[in-house]
Amino acid sequence: MGSARLTAAVLLLSLVAWSNLPAQVETPVAARDASLNAGAFGLGLFASPAGGIGLSFRHHLPGRLSYQITGGVVKSSDHISYSVGGEVQFTLVRAQEHRIYAAGATGYYYSGPPEGNDMEAPWRLGLGIGGELAVGGGFTLMGDLLFTYFSDGSLYPFPAVGAFYYFD
16 A cells, blocks of 8 residues: 555656646736746745744745745743744746745754753754645745754654745
């Protein structure tokens, strides 16, 4: 049963990769130039075991490179949890409504009393692949599958999800 799922996943990824996909993610401006020479900015929410959890800023540079910075904090009287991270994306396939990219991420996670971090592996580094889908009006949904290395030496594949609004 496991090899059938793997075969289906490889087949689906191959179909998407070999289709004719010439443009970039949608922005709210109707006359937006979809060429690689145009950049875009986005704000949204992102959750990743490698690249941070919280409010996220994303910048698509002219060309195929994008980066995002993410951070969030939750605090009570005797406990604090926060993360800060970043992700770099290299676009492999682009279309008007979606794109596929290679991604690398890193982040630091803290959870515990203000005096010390209770997390055994607060530093993380992830590498993998992701995709983004334009849902209309400048809004996109995205997801990554990153192989995440934890500072305690463990390595696991984890998903990441986000929702962004793009503006000029």
